[in-house]
Amino acid sequence: MISATNQESQEKKVSSDFYTSSILPYATIIIKICRAYTNTQEDFEDYYQEVCLQIWKSRNNFREQSEWSTWVYRLTLNVCLTLLKKKKNNHQYFASDYLPVEVIEDSWTSNAYQISDESLNQLYDAIRQLSEVDRGVILLYLEEKSYQQIADIIGTNPNNIGVRIKRIKERLKKILHGKVN
Numbered sequence: 001m002i003s004a005t006n007q008e009s010q011e012k013k014v015s016s017d018f019y020t021s022s023i024l025p026y027a028t029i030i031i032k033i034c035r036a037y038t039n040t041q042e043d044f045e046d047y048y049q050e051v052c053l054q055i056w057k058s059r060n061n062f063r064e065q066s067e068w069s070t071w072v073y074r075l076t077l078n079v080c081l082t083l084l085k086k087k088k089n090n091h092q093y094f095a096s097d098y099l100p101v102e103v104i105e106d107s108w109t110s111n112a113y114q115i116s117d118e119s120l121n122q123l124y125d126a127i128r129q130l131s132e133v134d135r136g137v138i139l140l141y142l143e144e145k146s147y148q149q150i151a152d153i154i155g156t157n158p159n160n161i162g163v164r165i166k167r168i169k170e171r172l173k174k175i176l177h178g179k180v181n
Contacts, residue, residue, distance in 0.1 A: 015056060022059070023052055026072045029143055033073070036135045037080035050078045058163050066152055072155045073145075077136045084132065126175040137161065138168045154168060 023030070035045040055075055062071050127135055133154065140150045151158035 005026075012121060018056060018059065019052065022068070023055055023072070026069060029073060030076050031140070032078055032139050032143070033076045033136065037084050038140055039128065047080055047083055050083060051076045054079050068115055070152050073140065074155070077153065081132055117134050122176065129175050130171065134164070134168050134171075137164055138172070141165050141168075 020035055030048060030051050034044055034051060038044040038047050055072060058075060060069065066074075127138060130138065137150060140153060145153070147158045147161040150161050154161075
């Protein structure tokens with residue numbers, strides 16, 4: 001018979017192993033999506049934590065009808081959209097040096113973190129002005145996902161993705177150049 005202490009220890013190990021193998025490899029995209037749907041560092045941390053919790057709680061619902069990464073992206077978007085509807089937004093800049101400890105080592109080799117803090121904040125400000133769905137589309141496009149993958153994650157037709165991305169890029173250019181209200 002396993003004691004309660006041994007069982008708790010075993011559960012912590014399992015959840016730690018799950019985080020390392022099934023969430024951590026996707027932390028960069030989870031961070032980007034959470035950041036695009038939040039305006040404060042506190043909200044960002046809450047969203048990231050909630051996404052990780054929901055992935056853990058929903059792991060047995062994964063039916064292998066898509067890739068694990070597609071499922072994680074879709075779940076992340078759904079969690080962010082749900083939380084967004086519940087929260088009031090305060091417009092603040094992020095402390096760009098915050099990342100979960102496990103991601104810091106990899107972040108400096110990733111192209112996503114090689115642009116200046118000011119440019120990054122401007123880009124995220126512009127992305128936050130897009131519709132909720134368009135935010136998800138452009139983030140996945142920036143992650144170099146195929147139109148089919150984006151459509152699978154967003155839950156739409158891949159034929160619409162190319163046109164949508166073109167329109168999003170045009171809108172972002174206008175926002176970044178101050179030509180949009």
